[in-house]
Amino acid sequence: MIRANDPALHSWIEIAADSEFPIQNLPFGIFSTPERDPRVGVAIGEYILDLCVLGRRDFFVLTDLDPTVFHRPSLNDFIALGKPIWRAVRNRVSELLRNDNDEISGNSDLIRDCLVKQSDAELLMPVHVPNxxxxxxxxxxxxxxxxxxxxxxxxxxxxxxxxxxxxxxxxxxxxxxxxxxxxxxxxxxxxxxxxxxxxxxxxxxxxxxxxxxxxxxxxxxxxxxxxxxxxxxxxxxxxxxxxxxxxxxxxxxxxxxxxxxxxxxxxxxxxxxxxxxxxxxxxxxxxxxxxxxxxxxxxxxxxxxxxxxxxxxxxxxxxxxxxxxxxxxxxxxxxxxxxxxxxxxxxxxxxxxxxxxxxxxxxxxxxxxxxxxxxxxxxxxxxxxxxxxxxxxxxxxxxxxxxxxxxxxxxxxxxxxxxxxxx
CATH class of the missing domain: 3.90.850.10 (Fumarylacetoacetase-like, C-terminal domain)
Structure with missing residues (x-):
């Protein structure tokens, strides 16, 4: 079983007990704000984690992963990288959001840059659907x-x-x-x-x-x-x-x-x-x-x-x-x-x-x-x-x-x- 699903995990982000987006979920989507053009995000509690920002700052050092893949108007290019990459990115996001990890939580400027309230964002079509x-x-x-x-x-x-x-x-x-x-x-x-x-x-x-x-x-x-x-x-x-x-x-x-x-x-x-x-x-x-x-x-x-x-x-x-x-x-x-x-x-x-x-x-x-x-x-x-x-x-x-x-x-x-x- 992938460790990211461990029910004992907790995030440094405050998440309501009945939230559909705990640290064990981490679904992918596309969002934008008046200041941010369409890009890949992950839902966590009431927030969106901006993977475009994290990618530019080299938080995803993975084989064959171009960080600009998170700066796209659909998930298709990211999805096309294959299951090992989806899994590695989800596991890395889980690691960054855990309450025992301060890579993001220890940097108030980074928190402000990479976290967006879902209520402040427009959620877009997650994929381009060919068929x-x-x-x-x-x-x-x-x-x-x-x-x-x-x-x-x-x-x-x-x-x-x-x-x-x-x-x-x-x-x-x-x-x-x-x-x-x-x-x-x-x-x-x-x-x-x-x-x-x-x-x-x-x-x-x-x-x-x-x-x-x-x-x-x-x-x-x-x-x-x-x-x-x-x-x-x-x-x-x-x-x-x-x-x-x-x-x-x-x-x-x-x-x-x-x-x-x-x-x-x-x-x-x-x-x-x-x-x-x-x-x-x-x-x-x-x-x-x-x-x-x-x-x-x-x-x-x-x-x-x-x-x-x-x-x-x-x-x-x-x-x-x-x-x-x-x-x-x-x-x-x-x-x-x-x-x-x-x-x-x-x-x-x-x-x-x-x-x-x-x-x-x-x-x-x-x-x-x-x-x-x-x-x-x-x-x-x-x-x-x-x-x-x-x-x-x-x-x-x-x-x-x-x-x-x-x-x-x-x-x-x-x-x-x-x-x-x-x-």
Whole structure:
């Protein structure tokens, strides 16, 4: 186990006991301030450690590491250096922040130069995303949606338990937390109508997901195994894959999601490394039938990460509407990436792979409005007296996620997005 995960570690920076960014986490991101152009930072408590400043002052004397890699508008160049470098940098940051190390803490001018309050910074897109794949890996979600549209007896299509179903989404419309989105427009057809109409969606929905960032490329024609996959994964983010359900129902046959999904997807700004999530490994659900050999794996390849969705109507406070966990996913990240590459599709650094909506076994653990309101037939009753079948203009959706063990909480921060009217 990497020493940076030791629950006994403490930082010289004061960190609240319930903080999602203790010294055991140290997620990477991109930030800027009026005085600092975009650069790489690490979250620690309420602060950001500016790696650009530390790199210029030779705090990272590592093989093949050019310190200017921290002065970039995305993490891609740093990620491309490979897992040994990510791990060495995270371990070095941990060392610098420990309460028994005075390399930074003993220099008040350096503290002022390299520490920025998160509240004083703008958190930016952490990576440039060349390609985006969205999977459909939650058994409960697939069963719920299939039951709505095909009946319980035909809920899962014949291929679902044999492969991680997915599709290629639109990378250019992925935005970072805090970026408002506009209600999309498209074709819909009412059940009793002979022809479609065009206009703003009336069934805007969120999808609670996690996504992983590819950290290593492959050559065209090369494939990898589920066991090799973790060497190709840099870390995880929270992900909201917005959906216009009425547009999707009309357009998706025969080729699948298109305009109902491509208008926007939202990601949290901090990328939590697999090293930081190591304490939260768990075995996944039993897979029946047994996967084909190229998807088989043994051991604990899933993660125990608590997830929550809050809905905040304009002028009201946020209310929790769903709680679930990534351990409910049927297909693991390793299987997803192995399947993606199995036909020889080449992977690129910064590629984003989303889990698909994550739903648990009960109504309060469903990861979309489609399920929480059962296609709008059972509206949510909110404390302000309003109800929701789907999202309304000026609603804000907030997603949170964290693992917790041995009194240490490893979190992702908030993924927060407001819905604006259609343009």
């Amino acid at each position: 985006y794949t969205d999977f459909y890996s939650s058994l409960q979600h697939a069963t719920n949606v299939g039951s709505m549209f095909r009946g319980p007896e035909n809920a899962l299509l014949p291929n679902w338990r044999h492969l991680p179903v997915g599709y290629h989404g639109r990378a250019s419309s992925i935005v970072v937390s805090g970026t408002a989105i506009h209600r999309p427009k498209g074709q819909t057809r009412a059940p009793d109508a002979a022809a479609p109409t065009f206009g703003p969606t009336r069934q805007l929905d969120f999808e609670l997901e996690v996504a992983f960032i590819a950290g290593r490329e492959t050559a065209l024609g090369q494939s990898i195994t589920p066991y090799e996959a973790e060497d190709y994964i840099f870390g995880l983010v929270l992900f909201n894959d917005w959906s216009a359900r009425d547009m999707q129902a009309w357009e998706y046959q025969p080729l699948g999601p298109f305009l109902a999904k491509s208008f926007a997807s939202s990601t949290s700004p901090w990328v939590v490394t697999l090293d930081a999530l190591e304490p939260f490994r768990v075995k996944g659900p039993e897979q029946d039938p047994r996967p084909l050999p190229y998807l088989e794996f043994l051991g604990s390849r899933h993660y125990d990460i608590n997830l929550e969705v809050l809905l905040q109507p304009q002028g009201s406070g946020p209310v929790s509407i769903s709680r679930t966990n990534t351990k409910h996913l049927y297909w693991s990240m390793g299987q997803q990436l192995a399947h993606q590459s199995s036909n020889g599709c080449n992977l690129q650094v910064g590629d984003l792979y989303a889990s698909g909506t994550i739903s648990g076994p009960g109504n309060g653990s469903y990861g979309s409005m489609l399920e929480l309101t059962w296609q709008g037939t059972q509206p949510l009753q909110l404390p302000d007296g309003s109800e929701r079948r789907f999202l309304e203009d000026y609603d804000t959706v907030i997603m949170r996620g964290f693992g917790e063990r041995n009194g240490i909480r490893i979190g992702f921060g908030e993924l927060k997005t407001q819905v604006l009217p259609a343009i």
